[in-house]
Amino acid sequence: ETGVTQTPRHLVMGMTNKKSLKCEQHLGHNAMYWYKQSAKKPLELMFVYNFKEQTENNSVPSRFSPECPNSSHLFLHLHTLQPEDSALYLCASSQDIENLANYGYTFGSGTRLTVV
């Protein structure tokens, strides 16, 4: 258990479906992130929330919609996805910059998404 919990672990959805990914952390961290990880590619930052406010939207298509109701929970709402959106979606959290040297980012185990 990494301290960051993601559900579901696996998700198969059709291109017309609507689904949501959930991320939860009880580490007392103030920042939360969504990353996309595709095979043999670098991690792609999608969204950043700091103290529940979105501070980064890395040119992500509108079919991905994040929600951060509080500093412990982060959602990624999905609708009308494309097959190329199939990937591992990772959630991460961090406390603040001063603590990155010791702890870095804490990642969840990810949701393996397959769009059919």
Added chain:
Amino acid sequence: GQNIDQPTEMTATEGAIVQINCTYQTSGFNGLFWYQQHAGEAPTFLSYNVLDGLEEKGRFSSFLSRSKGYSYLLLKELQMKDSASYLCAVMDSNYQLIWGAGTKLIIKP
């Protein structure tokens, strides 16, 4: 543009030593991270270097040369459980993490 380069795949023998290199070109530098990721699992934090030199943590060491835009992760006394992907990431001047594609390390008996 910003770029992180690391080898795609490496193979080493159990009990041996392996060095995984990472070179970077980024807009500013606020530190370099190494993460380990086993298949199907979360990346886990290994090390953080912001000053030049070698940092040692048990069997793992990480080296940084800022003037050369270069780092390496050194793994000693390799064990089968070290088979994983190793991710290099640099924090740029905006405190954004720039990631490499990862190096898949295969350990053979």
